[in-house]
Each structure stands twice: as C-alpha cells, then as structure tokens.
Amino acid sequence: MRQTAQRREILRVLRCSRDHPTASEVYARVRGSMPRISLGTVYRNLERLCSLGEVARIEVSGREMRFDADTSSHYHLRCVECGRVVDVDPADVSVDVHYPEEVDGVRVTGCRLQLLGRCRRCLASDSDV
Amino acid sequence: MRQTAQRREILRVLRCSRDHPTASEVYARVRGSMPRISLGTVYRNLERLCSLGEVARIEVSGREMRFDADTSSHYHLRCVECGRVVDVDPADVSVDVHYPEEVDGVRVTGCRLQLLGRCRRCLASDSDV
DNA sequence: TTCCGTGCAAAACGTTTGCACATAT
DNA sequence: ATATGTGCAAACGTTTTGCACGGAA
Numbered sequence: 001m002r003q004t005a006q007r008r009e010i011l012r013v014l015r016c017s018r019d020h021p022t023a024s025e026v027y028a029r030v031r032g033s034m035p036r037i038s039l040g041t042v043y044r045n046l047e048r049l050c051s052l053g054e055v056a057r058i059e060v061s062g063r064e065m066r067f068d069a070d071t072s073s074h075y076h077l078r079c080v081e082c083g084r085v086v087d088v089d090p091a092d093v094s095v096d097v098h099y100p101e102e103v104d105g106v107r108v109t110g111c112r113l114q115l116l117g118r119c120r121r122c123l124a125s126d127s128d129v
Numbered sequence: 130m131r132q133t134a135q136r137r138e139i140l141r142v143l144r145c146s147r148d149h150p151t152a153s154e155v156y157a158r159v160r161g162s163m164p165r166i167s168l169g170t171v172y173r174n175l176e177r178l179c180s181l182g183e184v185a186r187i188e189v190s191g192r193e194m195r196f197d198a199d200t201s202s203h204y205h206l207r208c209v210e211c212g213r214v215v216d217v218d219p220a221d222v223s224v225d226v227h228y229p230e231e232v233d234g235v236r237v238t239g240c241r242l243q244l245l246g247r248c249r250r251c252l253a254s255d256s257d258v
Numbered sequence: 259t260t261c262c263g264t265g266c267a268a269a270a271c272g273t274t275t276g277c278a279c280a281t282a283t
Numbered sequence: 284a285t286a287t288g289t290g291c292a293a294a295c296g297t298t299t300t301g302c303a304c305g306g307a308a
Binding site: 075077079080084086087088092093094095096097098099100102103104105106107108109110111112113114115116117118119120121123 | 204206209213215216217221222223224225226227228229231232233234235236237238239240241243244245246247248249250252
C-alpha cells in the first residue's frame, strides 16, 4: 500500500478524536489542514483503514457509520436521541451470554452488545418540550 | 387516526411476513394487491405503525431498516453477509448483563443484544469464491 | 364539509464509483 | 515508468418531503 498525505492526515484526525466521528465529520476535520481533500478520498481511506484493522467501523444503528481509532475491545453507549456515542470500559460491564450454535439455517458466529441511553443534553432539552 | 385501505393492507402484509422485510419489500408485496400505492405511503405508514407500537423497526446496523409485526420481545440473528434476519426464541438465549447507570454524562437506559452469523446460502457461496 | 392521508415527483442523505490526472514507489 | 491514489462529479439506494387531490370522518 502506498503512503499518502491524505491517509496519514485522516488517521491522525481519527486518533485525536474521541467522539467516534462520522465520515462527514472526519471530512470536515481533515479539511481544516487539507482543504482540497475530497469526500470520496475520505471514504476510500476509511474503508481501507478499516480492512487493515487500523480503525474500527462502529455499526451503531441508525443511518451513518461512525469510526473509531481505538480498535481495542470495548463497548459503545449510544444516546438514542442525538446519536452521540461514548466508550464504555469493558471492566465496567459484565456479560454472560449463551446462545444456540445455529438457528433456522444461520450459524451463529458471535454477538454484539450495545448500550443505549440518553445524554444529559438530551434529557435537558426533553424537559423543554 | 383515520382508517385507510393502505394502512390495513400494509399491516396485513407485515403480519403475513416472517422475514422482517425492508420498506421496499413491503412496498413490492403490497403492490401485489394494491398496484397504485406509493412508496411514500408505505414509509409514512410504517413510521406511523412503529410509533403506535403495532410493528417494530429492526435497526440492523448500517443498512436499510427492516420491519417486524411481531413486537414481542425476542432476539434477532443477522447474517453478516446477506443481511437476512431470523428470529431467535428468547428461551434459547440466556443473558446476564450488568452495566453502570451512567457513563460520561450519558444515562444508560438499557441494552440491546444482536446475534451475528452466516446463513447456509452465504457459507455455500463463500466456498465458490 | 373538513382535514387527514394519498400519489407523485423531487429532494435529501450517506455512500459508492467512473474518470482523467497526480504522485509515491 | 508504472500502477495506485486523488479530486471531481455523477450515480446510487434508501428515506423524506412538498404539493395538489381524494376520500374518511
């Protein structure tokens, strides 16, 4: 794989971000230092970095993908109102799950636990409404 | 809320479907008996039925929404390759999860467990590749 | 009669892709 | 020199929306 300034910058931005930015957010941040980069390049590099395991794709439900330079195993807590995602230390969560090996012709390979909640900001604006 | 033939038909189709159809799939099926229905109407009614709690929106990550007339609590197993979703009887799954009440300003209200796997068809076509 | 729901079409949105050009190797 | 990566713009698939009309109440 060829080294490029764009890829380096995208990775740098991701490593400085702790808020699991979307592709557009990465794009906006990278444009700060590299105004002529294109959104397509951001997508292509995020895709590439994901398959290399350098960043993680966070498949939180809802529309857009989010990305995380922290590829260590941890949980994500999502505010169901604004979509904000925060990390949860695995040490603070205990999980004991058992499931069948196969259901209805689908072999089970694993499971994903997602925490849901509401952030302070959204709780506050809820009381306004 | 006003009764309409369209909403009744959409609900009927969903109740006859066990494959968690996407909005387009619902659209296609409803068109069988109601060819002039519009996709917009399908979306508007699915949205409406969801907020009434008559059907459930299955938020499988990233891709398109799926809908389920079975609103009882059960798990979903998704084939990570083709996106197919099958139901998993809660009796076949044991879950014991503990998590903090709040993390980083986000109050935790619950969690969601999603099973992931690969269906026979995809496993078979994988060996072709 | 009155609105709510519909059909239609266009827009919005996140993402992918085709192309010609640039550039790392 | 070569092939991989880029910028740009168009295409894509899903979902939402504006509008005038139709039909349930």
